[in-house]
Amino acid sequence: MSILIQQATILTMKDTDSPFKGDIRIVGDRIAEMAPHIQAQPGDDIMDGQHKLAMPGLINAHQHTPMSLLRAFSDDLKLMDWLDRKMLPAEARMTPEDIYWGAQLSIAEMIRSGTTAYADMYIHMNEIAEAVTETGIRASLTRGMVFVEDDGGRRLQEAVDLVQRWSGKAEGRITTMYGPHSPYTCPVEPLREVIAMAEQENVPIHIHLAETKEEVVKIRERYGMTPTEYLEEAGMFEKLHVLLAHGVQLNRRDIGRLKGMRGGVAHNPVSNLKLGCGIAPITEMIAQGINVGLGTDGAGSATTVDMFEEIKAATWLQKLDYGDPTRLSAREVLYMSTRGSAGLLNLQDEVGVLEIGRKADLILIDLKKPHLQPVHELESLLAYSVNGADVDTTIVNGRVLMRGRQLLTIDEEELFRQVEVRAKRIVEGI
Numbered sequence: 001m002s003i004l005i006q007q008a009t010i011l012t013m014k015d016t017d018s019p020f021k022g023d024i025r026i027v028g029d030r031i032a033e034m035a036p037h038i039q040a041q042p043g044d045d046i047m048d049g050q051h052k053l054a055m056p057g058l059i060n061a062h063q064h065t066p067m068s069l070l071r072a073f074s075d076d077l078k079l080m081d082w083l084d085r086k087m088l089p090a091e092a093r094m095t096p097e098d099i100y101w102g103a104q105l106s107i108a109e110m111i112r113s114g115t116t117a118y119a120d121m122y123i124h125m126n127e128i129a130e131a132v133t134e135t136g137i138r139a140s141l142t143r144g145m146v147f148v149e150d151d152g153g154r155r156l157q158e159a160v161d162l163v164q165r166w167s168g169k170a171e172g173r174i175t176t177m178y179g180p181h182s183p184y185t186c187p188v189e190p191l192r193e194v195i196a197m198a199e200q201e202n203v204p205i206h207i208h209l210a211e212t213k214e215e216v217v218k219i220r221e222r223y224g225m226t227p228t229e230y231l232e233e234a235g236m237f238e239k240l241h242v243l244l245a246h247g248v249q250l251n252r253r254d255i256g257r258l259k260g261m262r263g264g265v266a267h268n269p270v271s272n273l274k275l276g277c278g279i280a281p282i283t284e285m286i287a288q289g290i291n292v293g294l295g296t297d298g299a300g301s302a303t304t305v306d307m308f309e310e311i312k313a314a315t316w317l318q319k320l321d322y323g324d325p326t327r328l329s330a331r332e333v334l335y336m337s338t339r340g341s342a343g344l345l346n347l348q349d350e351v352g353v354l355e356i357g358r359k360a361d362l363i364l365i366d367l368k369k370p371h372l373q374p375v376h377e378l379e380s381l382l383a384y385s386v387n388g389a390d391v392d393t394t395i396v397n398g399r400v401l402m403r404g405r406q407l408l409t410i411d412e413e414e415l416f417r418q419v420e421v422r423a424k425r426i427v428e429g430i
């Protein structure tokens with residue numbers, strides 16, 4: 001059976017295309033046809049695209065999904081206080097089942113707000129992989145490794161297990177990376193060990209970098225260099241595809257070091273704003289040819305994982321920072337949230353663009369709303385007016401995960417029941 005979307009306004013995100021009215025046929029997990037008119041066939045599942053915009057699904061390039069359980073639990077703190085005094089103690093209490101339900105909560109929010117793929121770094125990754133498998137979303141999964149004490153190699157072993165067990169699973173929707181957490185939690189020896197393993201197995205790396213000024217000071221005190229120099233000296237940028245989360249506190253020379261790297265930087269503006277980290281120099285990175293995508297970070301810091309919030313924050317921050325409204329245009333920020341992030345997940349040949357032969361990961365946005373009329377410049381409307389709640393339909397790998405705002409793979413009532421009890425227990429007394 002195939003899905004036929006009729007008479008939608010289609011934004012492909014290809015460089016050469018302008019939005020046009022047309023039909024899209026999905027067969028199996030791929031886009032089979034896209035044209036002004038496609039003949040319906042018996043058995044087609046027909047979707048009315050009138051007054052709707054079809055575009056590639058958004059891709060959240062940096063997430064910690066189970067942190068949805070810690071949403072609005074501990075705000076208005078500095079990053080290291082927030083992490084050490086609140087998040088880590090709460091995480092130490094999370095059971096594998098908590099992680100499963102927390103991941104499902106974030107995934108429900110992502111599907112509802114038009115995210116079709118995302119990158120996760122956390123613990124108890126088997127449970128997150130189960131949640132990804134069941135809900136139908138696409139994910140790049142990473143076991144985050146904090147090398148603070150000798151754990152007998154347990155974290156590294158779990159990272160290896162994740163890569164071996166889950167790469168290519170869930171109809172190919174799951175990919176994996178290795179995840180040394182950050183320069184300040186990874187001494188050089190284990191860091192080099194992970195890099196060597198990743199190179200040998202051709203597995204990408206996902207790591208936090210230069211999120212705060214405190215991190216820069218700490219790494220300078222320990223190693224006499226910037227966090228970026230530290231990763232470069234360890235050999236991280238020689239061969240590997242690397243997904244760098246944040247990149248807020250980078251100087252000109254750091255940006256020069258990242259030039260030509262494989263992978264790129266995931267910008268998380270809402271989390272950076274909430275934690276007072278600063279404004280990442282993303283337009284300078286883009287000018288140097290560095291691939292920049294967009295993410296939310298976990299709901300523990302960002303409070304929401306709606307990518308449309310990040311889109312607005314990203315473009316407004318650049319305009320404000322440089323006192324220049326031409327910085328990071330609507331088109332550029334939409335590129336970041338689709339194709340840029342696809343490149344960070346190493347999925348640039350499969351998703352991020354609507355094109356015949358590509359994976360059918362797309363969303364329909366309902367434009368028949370007061371805040372979305374009239375339609376002059378579609379891309380401006382998308383960047384500056386659309387909210388996650390305007391997403392009507394979400395399709396991943398050719399499967400409809402939300403239709404008419406009804407989630408089809410998640411039992412939300414059961415989800416809310418589980419989350420309420422578990423979240424309360426986890427934060428009790430912290």
Ligand SMILES: CSC[C@H]1O[C@@H](n2cnc3c(O)ncnc32)[C@H](O)[C@@H]1O
Pocket residue numbers: 064083087088091121122123143144145146181208211271297298301
């Ligand atoms: C070991 S799994 C990942 C680890 O990262 C923590 N985390 C969440 N958000 C941030 C952030 O903005 N900077 C650094 N670390 C972060 C999360 O709590 C997990 O412990």
Ligand SMILES: [Zn+2]
Pocket residue numbers: 062063064208245297298
């Ligand atoms: Zn993070």
